[in-house]
Amino acid sequence: MEKNIFDLIIVGGGPAGASAAVYAARKRLKTALILKEWGGQSVVSEDIQNWIGTPHISGMDLAKNLENHVKEYAVDILEIKTGNFVTQTEIVEIEKEKIIKATLENEEEVFGKALLITTGSDRRKLQATNAEKFEYKGLTYCATCDGPMFSDMDVIVIGGGNSGFESAAQLLAYCKSVTLLSRSEPRADKIIVDKLLENPNFKLIKNITIKEIHGEDFVNGLTYVDKFTKEETKISTNGIFVEIGQNPATTWVKDLVELDEEGKVKIDPWTNKASKENLIWAAGDCTNILYQQNNIASGEAIKAIEDIYKALKTQ
Numbered sequence: 001m002e003k004n005i006f007d008l009i010i011v012g013g014g015p016a017g018a019s020a021a022v023y024a025a026r027k028r029l030k031t032a033l034i035l036k037e038w039g040g041q042s043v044v045s046e047d048i049q050n051w052i053g054t055p056h057i058s059g060m061d062l063a064k065n066l067e068n069h070v071k072e073y074a075v076d077i078l079e080i081k082t083g084n085f086v087t088q089t090e091i092v093e094i095e096k097e098k099i100i101k102a103t104l105e106n107e108e109e110v111f112g113k114a115l116l117i118t119t120g121s122d123r124r125k126l127q128a129t130n131a132e133k134f135e136y137k138g139l140t141y142c143a144t145c146d147g148p149m150f151s152d153m154d155v156i157v158i159g160g161g162n163s164g165f166e167s168a169a170q171l172l173a174y175c176k177s178v179t180l181l182s183r184s185e186p187r188a189d190k191i192i193v194d195k196l197l198e199n200p201n202f203k204l205i206k207n208i209t210i211k212e213i214h215g216e217d218f219v220n221g222l223t224y225v226d227k228f229t230k231e232e233t234k235i236s237t238n239g240i241f242v243e244i245g246q247n248p249a250t251t252w253v254k255d256l257v258e259l260d261e262e263g264k265v266k267i268d269p270w271t272n273k274a275s276k277e278n279l280i281w282a283a284g285d286c287t288n289i290l291y292q293q294n295n296i297a298s299g300e301a302i303k304a305i306e307d308i309y310k311a312l313k314t315q
């Protein structure tokens with residue numbers, strides 16, 4: 001039986017996947033968009049304040065808007081397959097051409113000349129008593145998104161890597177004080193560590209583990225344990241920002257593209273290409289770009305579509 005081969009398979013229904021689908025359809029690329037749910041990570045957010053052109057929008061409304069916009073194009077050229085994860089992908093040969101084969105949870109097989117990976121990631125969650133209870137009640141996983149709500153306040157950042165120190169640097173611009181808690185010696189670049197240590201409003205506490213988050217309706221402190229002395233210390237704070245890494249949703253492509261040590265897809269930042277051949281691109285939070293935001297994910301995906309279009313039309 002002759003196979004239905006799409007020009008492009010896009011996997012993921014967050015801002016990257018949705019933006020890519022709109023652009024691909026407008027360029028008349030025959031596209032399959034595969035996703036489990038619409039909206040992506042910030043769907044849980046009550047008030048997103050930096051989606052450009054919309055001063056306030058809930059994560060649920062953003063998801064609805066993305067879905068509605070993409071569906072405007074699901075008339076002929078764009079096919080949307082919802083409710084399904086892609087579990088596996090491989091490169092197969094059909095009529096001497098290399099083709100991507102994506103297998104879905106329901107065992108459906110989808111074939112495409114190109115693949116765009118936009119499956120995002122999950123923030124690694126803090127393992128401490130009450131961490132879950134105070135999520136979005138003063139304990140947050142995104143300094144860029146929620147930091148401005150803590151202006152002139154004392155805050156804590158948990159995480160001694162680059163993202164922890166970068167978040168602390170951002171917060172120091174408008175918070176009264178920032179205390180960074182690290183479970184080891186800092187693992188961030190020395191230049192940023194040294195710069196922050198010069199700031200009188202910054203304090204570093206290292207070699208600790210977080211035991212418990214405290215608060216009533218909202219976070220008001222935490223207890224940490226010294227790794228060596230086992231001494232417990234309770235400190236107060238107005239807000240806690242957790243930056244302890246991410247879990248990119250990339251296991252389904254691990255055999256096809258190169259991943260970095262965190263499991264993020266390595267891309268060429270000019271083109272978003274993830275493979276040497278003109279077969280696979282990636283965009284948004286699943287890639288090894290430095291910054292993770294809705295607007296960035298959207299723009300990165302659009303950049304990828306421009307390159308995919310060029311590759312498909314010139315090869």
Ligand SMILES: Cc1cc2nc3c(=O)[nH]c(=O)nc-3n(C[C@H](O)[C@H](O)[C@H](O)COP(=O)(O)OP(=O)(O)OC[C@H]3O[C@@H](n4cnc5c(N)ncnc54)[C@H](O)[C@@H]3O)c2cc1C
Nearest residue numbers: 012014015016040041085086119120145284285292293294
């Ligand atoms: C709590 C929270 C609040 C945030 N608030 C803001 C904010 O206010 N402003 C801002 O700019 N950014 C915010 N961010 C960051 C922002 O949400 C991300 O940068 C953005 O969602 C990344 O978009 P993405 O499309 O790359 O990936 P994601 O949003 O992660 O979307 C990935 C999509 O792929 C799907 N998927 C994953 N694996 C598969 C698979 N195998 N098959 C099919 N589908 C799959 C997922 O279900 C999801 O729909 C927030 C993040 C968090 C965690």
